[in-house]
Amino acid sequence: MNDDPRxxxxxPRAAAxxxxxxxxxxxxxxxxxxxxxxxKFYAEIPYADHQARGDExxxxxxxxxxxxxxxxxxxxxxxxxxxxxYFTKRDPVRGASWAHYVEDEMLHDEWFAGxxxxxxxxxxxxxxxxxxxxxxxxxxxxxxxxxFEGTPLALLCSVYFVEYTTTKTQPSWVRNLEEKLGRDKLAxxxxxxxxxxxxxxxxxxxxxxxxxxxxxxDEAKVLDHMKIVANLWVAYFxxxxxxxxxxATSSFEAAGTLAGRFA
Ligand SMILES: [Fe+2]
Ligand SMILES: [Fe+2]
Numbered sequence: 001m002n003d004d005p006r007x008x009x010x011x012p013r014a015a016a017x018x019x020x021x022x023x024x025x026x027x028x029x030x031x032x033x034x035x036x037x038x039x040k041f042y043a044e045i046p047y048a049d050h051q052a053r054g055d056e057x058x059x060x061x062x063x064x065x066x067x068x069x070x071x072x073x074x075x076x077x078x079x080x081x082x083x084x085x086y087f088t089k090r091d092p093v094r095g096a097s098w099a100h101y102v103e104d105e106m107l108h109d110e111w112f113a114g115x116x117x118x119x120x121x122x123x124x125x126x127x128x129x130x131x132x133x134x135x136x137x138x139x140x141x142x143x144x145x146x147x148f149e150g151t152p153l154a155l156l157c158s159v160y161f162v163e164y165t166t167t168k169t170q171p172s173w174v175r176n177l178e179e180k181l182g183r184d185k186l187a188x189x190x191x192x193x194x195x196x197x198x199x200x201x202x203x204x205x206x207x208x209x210x211x212x213x214x215x216x217x218d219e220a221k222v223l224d225h226m227k228i229v230a231n232l233w234v235a236y237f238x239x240x241x242x243x244x245x246x247x248a249t250s251s252f253e254a255a256g257t258l259a260g261r262f263a
Contacts, residue, residue: 003150008089016093019211026219027206030226034164037230037263045234045262047241051173057180060244063121066112068240071131073109075139077102082143083152094211101204104195111188118185132243133258134236141232145225153218156209157225161233163202166193227263234262 007015042049050061080102087095113123131139138158145154170193178186195201213219238257248254 003090005089012092015091016211019091019094019214021210021213023206023210023213023219026213026222030160030222031164033223033226033263034161034230035168038165038168040262041234041237045237045241047245048237052169052176053172054176055180057177058245059119061240062177062181063116063119064240064244066116067121067126067129068132068135068236070109070112070116070126071129072135072139073105073112075131075135076142077106079139079142079146079152079155080105082146083155086146086152091211094208097204098208101201101208104199108192108195111192113188115186115188118187119181132236132239134232134239137258138229138232138236141228151212153209153212153221154225154229156205156212157222158229160202160205160209161226161229163196163205166196167202170196230263231261234260 042052047058047061050058051065080098084095084099084102087098113126116126117123142152142155142158146152170189174186174189174193178190183190209222213222235257238260242248242254242257248257
């Protein structure tokens, strides 16, 4: 990472051009890792394919998953703002790009809240819910990167992780849920996955992510962040499962959801 304050206020276009590494090989490695993680997730995590393939949708599970999505998005936008602050000093061209993307993403929680309204949940009920521990830790991990590593790389890795896995998983989840619950109930989720795919969000995020990678050590860090983010997502899905489907049968099992090394 090139982070010399003496370079912060030079020409913005030159700063952007200096941060444009070709990381095609790294992206291939990341994408293959994420594909393998998705397969492992479906194979090993209880209920992982419930929304993609379940016949009778467990509504408590479906509702809590969407509530948690909303609570996560409402906090994630705060970290996005920290990332914009980082770019304003070092790479204003990328700052403008990220601000544009964040403007697009900022209120997507409303789309999921609209879907929950169609299955009987009020906004008051959604916003009165305390986020899961795993949601707090995922948000906290992104903020940790800003505070203690001095870069939004963890955030960018997490956003790439979500945009990439969304295009690989959400079309089948939304299709099955539309079949089982009715098309009108999934209007927000359908619109959301449509935006991610049509606007090629994963490609865009990868472009911004590469601007933060300047060495082999940074490339290794990208792989580390992806694994930690995967572990936190698995901890989330296990916490969700234990909260609404089947409680942990021992404190060891419950603790394992947080200490676990899925990736
Ligand atoms: Fe979104
Ligand atoms: Fe997106």
